[in-house]
Amino acid sequence: MKIDPAKPADLSAQIAKAIRDAIMSGALPVDERLPSEAELAEKFSVSRPTVREALKRLAAQSLIRTQRGATGGAFVNRLKYQDAYGQQITTSTLLLSMNDVSFATACEARYALERACAPLSAQRRTADHLATMRAEAHRQCQPGLTDQAFCASDVAFHRALVDAAGNPVLSYQLAGAVEAMQPLMNMITFSARSRQRIIDLHVQITNAIEAQDAAKADQNLSDLSRYTQQLAQEVITQRNTAGVTK
Amino acid sequence: MKIDPAKPADLSAQIAKAIRDAIMSGALPVDERLPSEAELAEKFSVSRPTVREALKRLAAQSLIRTQRGATGGAFVNRLKYQDAYGQQITTSTLLLSMNDVSFATACEARYALERACAPLSAQRRTADHLATMRAEAHRQCQPGLTDQAFCASDVAFHRALVDAAGNPVLSYQLAGAVEAMQPLMNMITFSARSRQRIIDLHVQITNAIEAQDAAKADQNLSDLSRYTQQLAQEVITQRNTAGVTK
DNA sequence: AATTTTCATTTGTCAGACAATTAAACGTCT
């Protein structure tokens, strides 16, 4: 673990990189204790605040955890699925919102990935997953539901669909795609009729998954994808028309 | 932007969260300048080093960038695809290596996702993507190639396949799935015969994509997935046998 | 032996200072 003295700026970034590389290469195994801040400071020939800034960078990525006290210190952290989900969602959401990603592009990506899960979900779904999907579909029927709550339930439904594939890596990869769509979906106002169409498709998807009919589920997801894009298109058209007449 | 004085520990984490929430909610638009460190310190009633630790956390996630000088400061950063790729790969790689994810699980996820891209890639592939895929397939034929280099070329081939879908969101989501497999693949020793089989399938996939034959590409990817898993299974079996005899 | 106290270690936080960088304001010369 060395740092390059030729690049004087951003010492904390260099130190963070050195430690990150050591962790990713496996040189520092999980739960290994890093040297104390004072020792790291001496080792890298920097002050303790600089070392601390580096450690905070790593903590932000859940690469280390810190503990106070006599036997405390910074430890290499086992990255949990939950932490990875969170980072994935944060990054995906910002990526979409900051780069003017069109609804069509994001939607295409999301449904392409979900359809990849469908055959596995059909094969491995448990009663628990089916129950969650039906519960969310039922929640979506409630008349007083706000658009936001409708979207949140939609996300929960699709997460259950993905989780039914029984592959945690797949669930992790899809978390970003599904969750990051929510802010985009929230821009849509759902009429009672369009809600009913979506709910119908959700029920059909659930039925197909329960019947372990992958082809049917794929077809329904394809329909849902097309309908969602159509809804978004209408919103955009209306917005443009309103802008012209104004 | 408030912080909770009831939880005394980890002030920098609380401050980072407050600013992160403000960015994610859109309250702080892209390129907006945050108050100076001294102002933030006063605002949150903490010292400047604490504020700095919070800012470094955000910098680690590429949420802000900092600039020195008279008009410098911390600015809300537009998250670039490149930055998002990097974080995605780091997180995915660690998730796989630290959680004893089986080769089968990771491989299943990867190929399920890639097969989701294939129809789009077949539809939209450009000459450039095809050229990259053929170039990597050709590189894989070189006799002196190390297993590591073979795997690296394999990753490059599959990234080109994914990029051919022409959906940057899809490319971003898949980056982790494809790249994080590399360390796992590196544990396999590829015989000349198994290499040839993989290369043949790569060529067939490229041909199918060029012919815009989505079904054929899907079939070939399915074959490649099965063959890869079979290879891994053999390695595991051999290793276990060696362990018993030893 | 069990419990309490003390203590050393380590992280968390603060205050103040100086260096490095940068752009704007200022002044000078043509």
Place this chain on the structure above:
DNA sequence: AGACGTTTAATTGTCTGACAAATGAAAATT
């Protein structure tokens, strides 16, 4: 007046030293 160098103010980057808080281990006490 305009072009060009100089100063200056603002801001981040880094350092030093210090104290508080937590925490487990060792020592002392019952």
